Amino acid sequence: MFGLDYSWLGDPVYQRWLVDGVWVTLQLALVSSLAAVAIGLVGALGQTLRLWWLDACIELFVEIFRNTPPLLQMLFFYFTLTQIGFTVTDPVTGLQHPLLSAFVSAAISLSLFGGALCIEAFRSGLDAVPKATLEAARSLGYTRLGLFRRVQAPIAARVCLPSLTNILTNLFKTTSQASVITVPELMYAAGQVYSDTFRTLEMMLMVLLVYVTLVSLLAWALTLAERLLAYPGYGKGF
């Protein structure tokens, strides 16, 4: 069809490479998403403490990671962590190995990038809780912790779910850039296959389709969660 040749897809070797690639992509996405959300929570909660020095540090972190290319961040972390940083000596062969593999470097850099985006999203979610609601809760005698737990956090979580969906899908898409630092994920596997078969266009169209399917599934699941959790009047509850 359209002069595209997909006969190589029948080869079990290529199939295994690609399936392994998808598997690594999923692992990388999962690890960095969880870490990013954790960093986001810590950062956003840190900012609610209203300590000016902590606030300044967090803001600097966010702005640095938001305003530089994730590709460069990944390259930077990969080379600094593996080459200059820590190495372990293999007791058997006596060779120096980098302690942190490409996968770990990619996971760290993606977590920090996603974490910076999450801090920003969670913070604006917390800001979006109406002042009147907070004052009403305070006048009902909520303590500061109770107020946060029972009023501010539930509302803020629902307000920032749509932007969290954006961030997590974005992070999933960004995992494809880890192929540049030789993490054996889907893009990398695709590169190996097409350097064997020379079917570049076919390969790229297929990879595009796989990514779109996976990201769409993720977006769909998160949107479903949004709808199920919605409060009337906040976010999707209108």
Added chain:
Amino acid sequence: MLTDTRYQRRKRLALLAILGAAIAWIAFDALLGGSAEWARVISRLPLLLTGSGPAWSIQGGFAFNVLMGMLSMAIATLLGLLMGIALLARNAWLRRGAFMIMNFLRNSPWIVLLFAMLYLLPHRVELFGTTLSFSPFFKAVVGLSLPTAANFAEIIRGAVGSVHSGQWESARSLGYGTAQIYRQVILPQALRRMIPGWMNLYALLMIATALATVTGVQEVVTLLRTTLAMESETALVYFYLTVLLMFFLYCYPIALLARRLENRTKGDAI
């Protein structure tokens, strides 16, 4: 509890202190032998910025990133506008089609789209007897503008949708037609809300131009990597920091301005 202005002032002071500490650390490092590395970076800086050693002409480098960003943004604005109009169309099929295309482009990774464009677009096209050749630069611009256009369409849709539905109803009850409502009620408000999103999108696109390295464009990351192949490993960190700083200095002011505009339009109208 500090008052808000005093808090902000202290925070700004803390930021300045961190900046000062960073400069002091760089100076300290330079005394310990880092100055030789910085000298290397400075000697390569014209190459990284303009793509030519003596910086007499622009053949690549960060200038190419800026150029790619601007061209892609221009194309993406036009395409996104068309897609956004289609998303708001009354014809359900047009709307559904536009929605599908938008979702496809938004859900595909930029780097994969760039690769796909690299192989999908022909090397040259015969058009009315003249031969147009598609350079990697042109392909990168197309590849970058597609997801940007989809994101812009979503911004348009979001901005129009953010105008309260009560305004539609009241305008209709006053006898306005659809075109009139768009022109006189919805768009003046929606446009104000679109601009910060559009600027953020430009900053995002600028950051994504680093990905054009995979299409073989001589932009700053490509040049950085070829330069580093010739340099010693100790100079590596200094080079990376320099290029990261280039992107930061370009994108941060844009993001800052976008946020200021966003805050200004946040309160108005429901």
